[in-house]
Amino acid sequence: MSGGVDTNNKQEFLIETDVLIVGYGPIGAAVAALLGKYGIATTVIDRAKGILNMPRAVGMDNEGLRIVQMAGLSDTAFETFCVNKTRMISQHFGEFAQFNMSGVVNGHARQVMYFQPELEKALRAQVKGYENISVLHETELLSLNDNGQSVRANICSKQRGQGQIQAKYVVGADGASSTVRKILGIEFEGKSYAENWLIVDAKNLPEMNDHIDFYCGSNRPGPHLPGAGDRQRWEFMLTADDCVDEMEKPERIKELLSPWGDPALMEIERQAVYQFHARSCQQFSKGRVFLVGDAAHITPPFLGQGLVAGLRDAANLSWKLAWVLKGIAAPCILDSYDEERRPHAIHMIKLAKFLGFFIRPASELQAKLAHGAVRAIRLIPPVKAYVDGAKLKPEHHFSSGLFVKSKKRFGMHRVGAKPGELFPQALVRNSIGKTLMSDDALGEHLSIVGLGVDPHEHLSIQDIERWQSMGGNFLKISQRSQHGDTESYMFEDLTGDFIPDAAHFGKVLVVRPDRAVVTSGDVKDISGMIETTQQLLMDGCNNKSMFRKIYEKVA
Known part of the structure; x- marks a missing residue:
């Protein structure tokens, strides 16, 4: 074992946790921050003593910034x-x-440029605020044993010596030379230049x-x-x-x-x-262990999407782990992580290679x-x-995964309103006059968003309680200057990005915590949309015939 860790006179220890994250770079820290928000008991281990204070990744697009916003960072948290x-x-x-x-x-x-150590420092400061997250520095992973019910990790810590961590799930965020990936026996496919x-x-x-x-x-x-x-x-x-x-x-x-x-x-x-490399794993998970960021895929630098791709992984996987661990969703929804993320990651690698052809012709x-x-x-x-x-x-956007496919857009106008796409974000104003970003209004929930309509008015008390038991909340987004909305879940669309740009007045959408749209339709169908979403979370991933019925129902 590297690092020369002295374990003499140190008693073996056992930590029990819901999620073990291996690697505390920006992607591991983003997963930890998201799981912290969701209230999931999480342990992070990392080989390093602290942050490497050197430039590495330098570029981030609007989608990456949106995900670090989901993780709790303001747009002034790092330069x-x-x-x-x-x-x-x-x-x-x-x-x-x-x-x-x-x-x-x-x-x-x-598109912005940033200094990676500052991003990591901001994410770690966010993680530090959660009592449900613990971090072990100068700690190496030695082995993993997945018994189908949990994963036992053997570790060696400089401070505590040899020990074990028993976790319900493990996330490998330990970079391109990932120990987790090697233990799983998952190979990279693609090209090293x-x-x-x-x-x-x-x-x-x-x-x-x-x-x-x-x-x-x-x-x-x-x-x-x-x-x-x-x-x-x-x-x-x-x-x-x-x-x-x-x-x-x-x-x-x-x-x-x-x-x-x-x-x-x-x-x-x-x-x-x-x-540089253009490589992706043939699978992003195995059993109860998942790979994120460079542990799962490496993108050539020409597109500036390496870190952003890892942040997409973090957003997609974290809420699914949380919903499964809370008992809201069946474990089989975790299969959709690979189904949704791997095709897009590979697409971005191919696009980077395409641009590379023009940058470095033979x-x-x-x-x-x-x-x-x-x-x-x-x-x-x-x-x-x-x-x-x-x-x-x-x-x-996703071609398949944890959403309800539809042949039509239900009066939706733009990308970001159709199932499998990301719901747009813009400035909104709440009922007491405070301006905020719409993602902050959505929070860390499954959300039913009514565009110009109040979802509550079309649901029974039983449906409202059912939705809330699924980790759901409600939003009404009205046109700007629509006065008289006094409830805390009511917001004005200050920019027109939702009404009429996203959809017609009277449409309703179900939005996941990672902002992907699950399903959408007319407000009269809202009760059925709750039932469909619950079936999708609990049964849909194991029942293909049920999927077909949902598809035929909305098509």
């Missing part, structure tokens, strides 16, 4: 830097593509970009990115003739950075050589053909609008 656009610059044609990264999507900036890349993080540059530049071609391609805290990052692809040791020397780094200013004035925070001829073709088709206005609007990145 961010907004990105205006991403430019693709050819060595032959100059700028041949541009993606607009400005604006707000679902209540958050479309042969090229080495030099990454350099620096501070105190004379000018700060408000955009990302990708220098594309076969001759030392790579990105230049702004960062939070007056930081900037460069990545340079090394050639076959480059010596890794030589490329990391200060004089060579100064030579590479000289086009952007006087290297003598720059503070180099980090330099490292790495290879030859000068390939570069000229690829970059010239993109530049040419952008002369067509609809194509230009699609590319420049960053429409290449797919919406995060």
Whole structure:
């Protein structure tokens, strides 16, 4: 065992918990923060003593920001830097593509840069506030034994010695070299690229970009990115003739950075050589053990989606574990974690590889053909609008999983209102005049949202109690300036994102704690929607005939 942990004179110990999280990086911390909100007894172990105070992941999109909001962080909990656009610059044609990264999507900036240690510090501070979460640092996982009813983990702690943790479920958030994944015998599938890349993080540059530049071609391609805290990052692809040791020397780094200013004035925070990977596990879970983040999938850096993909895992899995452990849902709903998350993770890996083709073409001829073709088709206005609007990145929705499939949209207008899609977020105002984000109004519940209608008025007392016993709450979202709504669950739509942009007046949606829509329809069907959701949570994942009946009912 690595680490040289001295266990002499330390008595073996046993910890019993609902969930064991292995790994306390940003994804493990996000899972812990979410389980903390849901009130689940959780133990976290991590090999490190503390946070590695070095830049690593640097980019996050609006969806990642929304998930850390779900985990309890405000938008000022860690420093961010907004990105205006991403430019693709050819060595032959100059700028041949541009993606607009400005604006707000679902209540958050479309793209920001951040300093990972600050994000981790904020998440850990959130976790520290929950009495149901305990953390063991400098603790290594030695083995796992899943007996079908619980999982017994053998661990070695620097402070407490050899011990065991008995958990009902285990989450492996221990990174690309995951011990949990190796114990499970789950293999990565995909490609590891042969090229080495030099990454350099620096501070105190004379000018700060408000955009990302990708220098594309076969001759030392790579990105230049702004960062939070007056930081900037460069990545340079090394050639076959480059010596890794030589490329990391200060004089060579100064030579590479000289086009952007006087290297003598720059503070180099980090330099490292790495290879990137495009790999995913063939399954994200086995028995009572689940993999999240880089333990389950690794995305090439060109799309900036590595950490965000892990946050999606955290949001999707955490509420399902909580509902199962509270007895609200059957354990079989946990199968939907792999069903929902793995296809999207693989899709994002493929998209990153696609962009990588334009960034690092294999030859000068390939570069000229690829970059010239993109530049040419952008002369067509609809194509230009699609590319420049960053429409290449797919919406995060599910083709199958824990929701009710429907052939029609029930009067829903936009992405985010159909089952299997994410419910939109925007500013709302409550009955006492306070403005807040709609996700904060939804809270950590299953929610029935009435657009312009009060769900309570169409339900019996028995239906209301039934829904609340499922971890459910109710919201009414009315049009702006709709006065007279005095109940705490009533809100005004301040931006028009819900009425009429999301759906017609009078529609009702069931929204999961991770903001995915379960089902939607007319308010007259609300009692049946409660019954359908309960069947889905308790029986649907084991009863395909019941699924077909629900599908036929709403189709």
